[in-house]
Amino acid sequence: MTVTTRPSTPPGGRQQEGRAALLDAVLRFRALGLVVALVLLVTTTWLANSRFLSAQSIRDILLSAALTLLLACGMTMVVVGRGIDLSVASVLGLSAFGTATVLADHPGLPVPLAALVGVGIGAACGAVNGVVIAYGRVPALVATLGTLYVFRGLVYFLAGGSRISAGELPRGFLDFGTARVLGIPWLFLIAVAVLLTVGEFLRRHRAGRDLYAIGSHEEAARLAGIPIPSRLLGAYVVSGTLAGLGGVLYAARYGTVDASAGYGMELDIVAAVVVGGVAIFGGSGSVFGAALGALLLTVINNALPVLGVDPFWQRAVVGALIIAAIALDRLVALRLAASLRRRDADVH
Amino acid sequence: MAASRPTPEGHPARGEHGYETPRDAPPPPVVALRDVWKSYGAVAALRGAHIELHAGEAHALVGENGAGKSTLIKVLAGVRKPDRGVLELDGVRTEFKGPQDARAAGVAVIHQEPALFPDLSVAENVFAGRQPRGRFGRIDERAMRERAHALLARLGVPLDPRRPARGLSIADQQIVEIAKAVSLETRALVMDEPTAALSGPEVDRLFSVVNALRAESTAVLFVSHRFAEVTALCQRVTVLRDGAHVSTGPLAETSVDRLVAQMVGREPDALFVRRREQRPPGDVVLEVEGLSRAGAFRDVGFHVRAGEIVALAGLVGAGRSEVARAVFGVDRRDAGRVTVAGRTLPGGRPRAAMAAGLALVPEDRRQQGLVLAASVQRNATLPRARQLSRFGFLVGGAERRAAREWAGRLRTRYGDLDDPVGTLSGGNQQKVVLAKWLATAPRVLIVDEPTRGIDIGTKAEVHRLLARLAADGVAILLISSELPEVLGMADRVLVMREGRLVADLPREAADEESVIRAATGQEAPA
Known part of the structure; x- marks a missing residue:
């Protein structure tokens, strides 16, 4: 290969490297910041009340974090592709009620089969979202806001005001909801397994990277020959499936399921993802950041009552965190734009 | 393996075709378009366009704004399907159903504004959708990085493959696009005004990269308004006018004057009525001094008198609309003063501009002008x-x-x-x-491309309206890329090039040649 080109450094090359490093540092700082906040919060709360770090209390936190974590994984996939799935909590409710009904009506049914019913319900709901958004070209916000009401309405229709209580469910199913391995709840382990799988998929597989590409610049993705509709459909099906799995775990953990299971949870999930550094307009962020966000929000919800903080302030703290996270994103973007402008001016 | 033969200026001598084994019959062109027609609604963008791209040859495509260059490129890219005409690859008739077909055929298009994924790394941008995979279908990140690094090194541009594409200069973004094209074993590289946003050294770097590819027998299509660049890079040139093919020939056998004449080569449109009623213009109403905005334009100064129509001409991207936006206060200005009838306007406040009697009809009416x-x-x-x-x-x-x-x-x-x-x-x-x-x-009306994309009848109505407003004493600043419109309407023509005001031509001195020369930076023949 005898290509003769002048050995030239790109103009402003060093500055650019510097900027890349700065951006990198900010993003890593984001993860680091979440960890620091977590540690600070846990330490303070523990100092105020040593029972906060008792085995039982930790298990409670892990149990409540498990569901948020699970759904945050699916939400991350959707948000990275510049979408959103507001229907997850309704899907969770539908799946929880469906699973519990099947188990209550057919006491002899093996638990894994019942779980499969719940997961299937979730996948079907996700497919509905995906088809409407990817092929019907309906904005994700509107489409999933619609299915939020539709799916929840379906639960109310099926439940009709009734509830399924723990007594109607098989023993083995309920035990699973609180069972532990080496002191760690099964539910949390399942969530972690899903987290690792989705993390690996988003980072190291073409379809996962395609989601980032779509969220980053949809037109460029089209020009690069990325099959946009099928990728988006896939993301919504996964989000629905995980919400369905969440429904099964919800039923196992709480034992009592009525039509309002998981009501309002979708906003907690979106909050966890955003606080975890997944850009709400797509293209960047990782599922591990989202997991940290989920963990932080769960710990806040558990720690502030221990510290005797007024419930109003609990909500305000979560709100402030979300705004801070988004402000940080904007700041990084503006900084970059400004330094680019300056560089261009130098060149002229 | 072909050796590049750079002359001291870094580009090969003209006229050579770079065919490695000349046979009895010359090989068919890598890509050819023959008698291609394309209309958007009632507007005919291409009316019998024709072009052949040969291996190892850089082919220039020149023409005025609106001559159909962009449409021709979209046809080559598979983005638009022609209404009529033939597309040939290696002499075989074929059809592009979408961008993928063009890519698979080895035709890579680099647009003026590269389409990269800002959040992804340089390496991922090069290999988007076709990352090298290892075991279990996992992306082999290391192989991807190394291959991207090797590609960039081959192009002579040491970009870090791991850094995100966000924040890359336009020049570096184009290099990433070229790396993508090279990795796809591109046989024809199409570049749409790639140098419009580049500085001198960046242009040199781009050209040495393109020359190296050409030496490896890639066919190149280069669209540019800058004749100096065309003559530096290309061996052959095609002139397009009003969507139709005018001429093709070796660059060595033509001259800039002839090309300009061929690009213009028509009577000013009969529908552009020259304004007759010439009144002595009134007082200066709009005065702009030393206006600058980093990265957009620099030290722009001019004035418009009551009852005067002043045209602001220049190529797309010369900074005309940006000046208008800064005068009106939609964009902030970094330096300079804007005075309307003796009142200095505060920067960045459209409301104050409106109160002073300034009105702006923006370029993109769908996005900026209407709800x-x-x-x-x-x-x-x-x-x-x-x-x-x-x-x-x-x-x-x-x-x-x-x-x-x-x-x-x-x-x-x-x-x-x-x-x-x-x-x-x-x-x-x-x-x-x-x-x-x-x-x-308003006392001052700034209109940005008021007749773009509208039919001829309405166009004439808009022109009559502007003339009447001027007669009523309104000071008008008309931004237009259509030369006949500029020449037909304006009392004075200001010309911008690359963010600077380069000419202020009175009506008598303004003709198509003088404006094109000023806009492209081509000196008049001595």
């Missing part, structure tokens, strides 16, 4: 909503009367004043935008 979903009436009266309202509420009757009056004066065709503006034709939308600003009775 498409709102009614004709609401749109037409939007800037005056305050005057038309009582106690903070819009009074329907007053709004309707004002809208009807202006729609009538501009002969706008609409179904009902309550229809959404989005349902109107392009020309009529433009009239609503004009109505909206004329109703404020």
Whole structure:
């Protein structure tokens, strides 16, 4: 290969490297910041009340974090592709009620089969979202806001005001909801397994990277020959499936399921993802950041009552965190734009 | 393996084709378009265009704004399907059903604004959708990085493959696109005005990369307005005018003067009525001094008198619209002064500009000029909503009367004043935008590409309207890429090039050649 080109450094090359490093540092700082906040919060709360770090209390936190974590994984996939799935909590409710009904009506049914019913319900709901958004070209916000009401309405229709209580469910199913391995709840382990799988998929597989590409610049993705509709459909099906799995775990953990299971949870999930550094307009962020966000929000919800903080302030703290996270994103973007402008001016 | 043969300036001598084994018959062109026609609605963009790209040859495509260059490139890229005509690959007739087909055939297009994924790394941008995979279908990140690094090194540009594409200069973004093209084993590289946003050294770097590819027998199509670059890079040139093929030939056998003559080569459109009534212009109403905005334009100064139409000409991207936006205060200015009738305007405050009697009809009416979903009436009266309202509420009757009056004066065709503006034709939308600003009775009217994409009849109406406004004493700054429009309407022509004001031509001195020369930076022959 005898290509003769002048050995030239790109103009402003060093500055650019510097900027890349700065951006990198900010993003890593984001993860680091979440960890620091977590540690600070846990330490303070523990100092105020040593029972906060008792085995039982930790298990409670892990149990409540498990569901948020699970759904945050699916939400991350959707948000990275510049979408959103507001229907997850309704899907969770539908799946929880469906699973519990099947188990209550057919006491002899093996638990894994019942779980499969719940997961299937979730996948079907996700497919509905995906088809409407990817092929019907309906904005994700509107489409999933619609299915939020539709799916929840379906639960109310099926439940009709009734509830399924723990007594109607098989023993083995309920035990699973609180069972532990080496002191760690099964539910949390399942969530972690899903987290690792989705993390690996988003980072190291073409379809996962395609989601980032779509969220980053949809037109460029089209020009690069990325099959946009099928990728988006896939993301919504996964989000629905995980919400369905969440429904099964919800039923196992709480034992009592009525039509309002998981009501309002979708906003907690979106909050966890955003606080975890997944850009709400797509293209960047990782599922591990989202997991940290989920963990932080769960710990806040558990720690502030221990510290005797007024419930109003609990909500305000979560709100402030979300705004801070988004402000940080904007700041990084503006900084970059400004330094680019300056560089261009130098060149002229 | 082909060796590149750089001359001391870094580009090979002209006229060579780089065929490695000349046989009895020359090999067929890598890509060829023959007699291609393409219309968008009633507007014919291509009317019998013709081009052949040969291996190892850089082919220049030149023509005025609107000559159909972009459409031709879209056809080559598989983005648009021609209405008629033949596409050949290696002499075999074929068809592109989409961008993927063009890519698979080895045709890579680099647009003026590269389409990269800002959040992904340089390496991922190069290999988007076809990352190298290892075991279990996992992406082999290391192989991807190394291959990207090797590609960039081969192009002589040491970019870090791991850094995100966000923040790369346009020049570096183009290099990433070229790396992508090279990795795809591209046989024909099409570049649409790649140098428009580049500085001198960046252009040199791009050219040495392109020359190296050409030496490896890649066919190159280079679209540019800058004749110096065309002659430096290319061996052959095709001139396109009004969508039709004018000439193709070796660059060595033509001259810049001949090319300019071929690009222009027509009588000023009969529909562009030269304004007759010439009155001595009044006082200076709009005065701009030393206006600068980093990265957009620098040290721009001019004035417009009452009753005068001053055209602001230049190539797309020369910074004309940016100047207009900064004068009006939509964009901030970094330095300079804007005075309207003796009153200095504060920067960055459109409201103050409006109060001083300035009106801006923006370039992109769909995005900047109209609320498409709102009614004709609401749109037409939007800037005056305050005057038309009582106690903070819009009074329907007053709004309707004002809208009807202006729609009538501009002969706008609409179904009902309550229809959404989005349902109107392009020309009529433009009239609503004009109505909206004329109703404020401005002293200075800035119109940016007022006739782009509208039919000829409406165009003439807009021209008549502008002439009448000038006769009424309004100072008008007309930004237009259509030379006949500029020459037909303006009392004076200002020309911008690369963010600077380079010429101020009185009506007598302004003709197509002088304006094109100023806009492209081509000196008049001595």
